[in-house]
Amino acid sequence: MTGFRFQLVMEPTIPAFEKALNAGAYDFAYMNPYHYVVAHRRQGYQAIVRDVENDLYGVVVVAKGSGLTNVAMLDGRKVAFPAPNAMGASLIPRAEFIRKFHIKISEVYVKSHDSAYLNVLLGQTDAAGGIRVTFDQLKPEIRDGLTIIHETERFPPHPLAAHSRVPAAAVVRIQQALLELGRDRQGLRLLAEVPIKSVGPASDQEYETLRHLGLEAFYVDQ
């Protein structure tokens, strides 16, 4: 379609990926919005396509029957997060806890969204940070024991970004090819695996609000 050959690189850990991304190791990269903001600033990566149907946002869950009904009630309590730098599940909620709700919580990082939810369910933590998709994918017996008490602000989701060194014409051809995928069934099936439900063009301006959130303060170098 494009005449280009691509080499797929999968780093073993998120920190390794962040390090390579910030060093400009990839011509194209698929990353979370926070990563994009940082990579754009450091290496000039430009978003070219993203899922235009779902926005990215975090959720805060508690155990049903726990008596906790709003975020404010979490003040001083133990909250489980998958990892410190998880965009929707950790960075955004933690930023909102401090800056929006002005509460202080005790964070526990439990490696995965599922662990975070289980810690809540089994009473090891009072609440957990997660995202809508992982919460919806929980087994019913877990999900039924939990309830969402808060949804964070919404942001455009993960973009596919091109390094500034890639010629603009090539970037356009690749962007067109990716958008083309969204027009036929087989392309949609491939995109759904990413997951991108509805592919559309992305622009750097769409991520502007993130830049003003000041997530750097909550980012943990690992």
Add this chain to the structure above:
Amino acid sequence: MNIRVKLLVPLLLVAASVLAVMHFLAFASLKQMLVVERVNGEKRALTLVGLAIVPDLLVSDLAKIYETLSEVEQNHPWWRSLTLTTPAGKQLYPLGKAEQIEAMTRLSVPLAGVGRSLGMLTVDLEENSLVAPAISVLRRLELMVALILLFGTLAVVWQQNKSVIQPIKNLAKASHLLSEGNYDVSLPIPSGDEIGKLVSNFDIMRHAVGSRETALRQSERWLEAVIDNSTEAILTLDDQGRIQSFNRAAERIFGAPASRAIGAHFDQLVPLESMVEGGSAEIEVARFDASRFPALITASRVSAGGLSMVVATIGDLTQRRQYERIRADQHAELERLVTERTVALKEAQREALQASRLASVGQLAAGIAHEINTPIQYIGDNLNFIQDATKNILPLLDEARKLASNSEHFSNGDPLIREYFDRVDQADLDFLMNELPPAISQSLEGVTQVSRIVLSMKEFSHPGTTQKSAVDINRALENTVTVSRNTWKHIANLDVKLDPKLPRVNCHPGEINQVFLNLIINAAHAIDESGKPKPGKITVETFSAGDFIEVRFSDNGTGIPDDIKDRIFDPFFTTKDVGKGTGQGLAICYDVVVVKHGGQIVVGGANGEGAVFTIRLPVA
């Protein structure tokens, strides 16, 4: 209890004992050991699982712990109620309430990390299900061993059945059949072992006994056949004189079947006192129907196997006596016939000699006839000349005498004339002149007859003719009549009526002449012996009848009686007085006409009025 059961029961008992020991002792201990070993193993496995989840527990990665324990549970289906609890006793795994099952072995492993207790990993084990696979293997093993023992036992029994029991059974069956006299039992040789040798030796014995039995039976059959086919009655008697055996000839001779005779007392047939043991006697004995017949009876005592009996043979002499009478009669008849035939043979020999002599005479006659013919010829010619000369001379002689008597010299008494007349008187000239012509004529007639007889003899005898030739039968008959004239001329007048158109006949002239001669002689003899006034009458006629000619000889003699008409052509048959006829004449006629020429000879005429013999000869 048969041998198969005797063999099977101990083997099965041994197998059952082995199985029982295996099941109740070995397998039970093995199971206990397996359980202990397995529980220890499971505990080690649980400890390892605990060690594996400690890091996740340290970072509260419950999802990972769930994943791990779920997988462990899937891999250990015999683990029940795998539970993870916090040190405070709060259950972290599974989500719901763990099921509590009684009568289970509970294994617990404490979890600790970074110097503090992290909780407790607990699992329930069902011992039976733990060792179930091993027990199942054991059970299968047990079953296999049981089956191996069972089938092994059966195989041993089967093998022994095949190699020992069956051959022995066959042997027993064959022995039974053998004892019943059935020798056609073939036994397969099972193997080369002792049983095989036993069967093989039995087979040899069977063959030997069978052969001897066959030979014995054959011998018995021969003996029975000899006895049954004997023309003499053969009986055996016990010491009381009761009949024990009775052969077919005895049945025939005594007129009763053996079934009736056996057991009967022999003295009702033959007086025992007349029997001489070791000897023979010709006596009269009785049949079962009381009729009596002459018999030759011999008796002898024989002993065999400690038993003795009397063997009697009885020959029926009735027929022999009849034969003896008939033979005596036949002997007398034979002697008579021999005497008769001897006489006939002597006569035939004489006739044959005569015929031979006649043949020689015929040849001689033919030769003589030839020799006579020439002088007879010139005698006749000379006599004719003399007759002619006489006819001329005699008138001249008469005239000469008349002239002499009328001359002067006669009247003158001339002495010469006187002497002439004296000599005329002396010569009886008149007588001579009168008698000379008839004398010459008679001489000529005689010469003519002689020449005719000579010719007939010559033609009749036909010396040296052996081939058939075309013969003028009329001429042959004339010759025969001439030659045989002497035999009939004083007895009968013979008329010859010949068919002038008779064709020549292809035949042996000499033999046909002999037939004609025999029939003419027979006719003359018949007339001569009839006593009728002579001369009688013989007629010889010929007729032409197509492809045949017929010659008929009729006489007015005695004729031939009807009762001997069939026999007159038999050799040696004759009605003539002994020494006069040979009985060969008509037999020769028959032989010549019928056998040699394919013709017929028929006898006819009324008895007492004369006989008519008709010969039919084929022309060709």
